[in-house]
Amino acid sequence: MTTAPAGVTHRLTGLVHALRAHGLSIGTGESVDAGHALEAVGFTDRERMREALAATLLHKEGQRPLFDRVFDLYFPLTSTDPDADASVPSAASAGEFDTAALRERLAAALAADDGSALTRLAGEAVGGLGGYGSAPDSDGWSSYQTLARLRPETLLARVRAMLRDAAVGGPEFTDRLTDDEIRRRIEAFRERVRTEARRRVAERQGRDRVARRAVAGTPDSVDFLLAGRAQLDELRTTVRPLARKLATRLAARRRRAARGRIDLRRTLRGSLSTGGVPMRPVLRRRRPARPELVLLCDVSGSVAAFANFTMLLVQALHDQFSRVRVFAFVNRVDEVTDLIARGAADPAGLGARILDEAVLTGWHGRSDYGTALGEFDERDADAVGPRTVVFVLGDARTNMSDPNLAALKRIVGRARRVHWLNPEQPALWSTGDSAALAYAELVDMRPCRNARQLSDLIGRLLPV
Secondary structure, rough: OOOOOOOHHHHHHHHHHHHOOOOOOOOOOHHHHHHHHHHHHOOOOHHHHHHHHHHHHOOOOOHHHHHHHHHHHHHHHOOOOOOOOOOOOOOOOOOOOOOHHHHHHHHHHHHOOOOOHHHHHHHHHHHHHOOOOOOOOOOOHHHHHHHHHHHHHHHHHHHHHHHHHHHHOOHHHHHHHHHHHHHHHHHHHHHHHHHHHHHHHHHHHOOOHHHHHOOOHHHHHOOOOOOOHHHHHHHHHOOOHHHHHHHHHHHHHHHHHHOOEEOOHHHHHHHHHHHOOOOOOEEEEOOOOOOOOEEEEEOHHHHHHHHHHHHHHHHHHHHOOOEEEEEEEEEOOOOOOOHHHHHOOOHHHHHHHHHHHHHHHHHHHHHHHHHHHHHHHHHHHHOOOOOEEEEOOOOOOOOOOOHHHHHHHHHHOOOOOOEEEEEHHHOOOOOOOOHHHHHHHEEEEEEEOOHHHHHHHHHHOOOO
């Protein structure tokens, strides 16, 4: 049996805790299995350790990028690699460091696809170009600063020329494939730089802190208001799996509801024949009806990503409702139900299509909840009835205009339930032009900052 290096148990425990902090469900049994797996594969081959831990701790393919980033913090390559020394001067400026020579060696390593050389170069780049601060307690390492100074993306032509010189007259139609491969290698190097910067920061600030705060989580935990384009693209790929999971949960709730609740009066009456012992509970059976759903979505500014993702999710869940109608607004309201249905094949272009084809703005382009709620109440009153559940999606920021509480109150009076999902954190609901607290006195307002919270809220708030 291989003897575990000192501290490996602490590192494994920290890895599991960090993954749990990002929302991964890892039980005690799986943690024990991970320890046994490390004993089985040994501690000399870092990549075998990575695969063993991934096999025992992960449940979904989408969790792997998060796992790899956290693993690199708790089991860093540079902690055992004598060639990847962290002793490059931290205070080296762009002028003192030979960036041109490093770019030449980087181009050669990219052309050769030399993984170990790329890892060493990432360490040198962060050490020479990524350091900032002057006091010992405030020095840090920035992958952004490193990459901005090194500019590895500009090496594509040079690497392509190196590959052509090494090739034996390959056909030119492969140039595009070659460029795609070079871009893949450059992006892999950029990720090595990010990993190295996080490792150095972790050495100073602690692995646990960096793993929780500086490592991007899984797509369903990304804040809607902070997500970049790449994160939103990745998030859209989770719509269908998330919809299937929600549909299963809703169907199970309906099956339980169909069995009915105990009719206490009839149960006690029937128990008279058994001496007052209720041997056969009598159930008050009912036939659950699928609810009608109305979405009222603010598609302006940063909240548009939140609204668009929710619309896509509801479109994928349409079989769970007797009727679904979707309305979008900025300062005017327009029904976009048909656009949502047609947008299933092109989820990335949904927001642009809605802004192009729907009438959402009047004489200005700022969001105006009061005007939008009033127009919806007057013109689309037929959309809301006693079986309708209404979800309002938006940050409730009125740009200092009238919030029109009376219109929302009339909508609440007609609907079965009205829920307001707000992508901002509750601490901001009373700041600036937010009318969230005023609206919260009339409706059930809940924070909904990521896809995980959204699926949980929809699964719990929808009636059966």
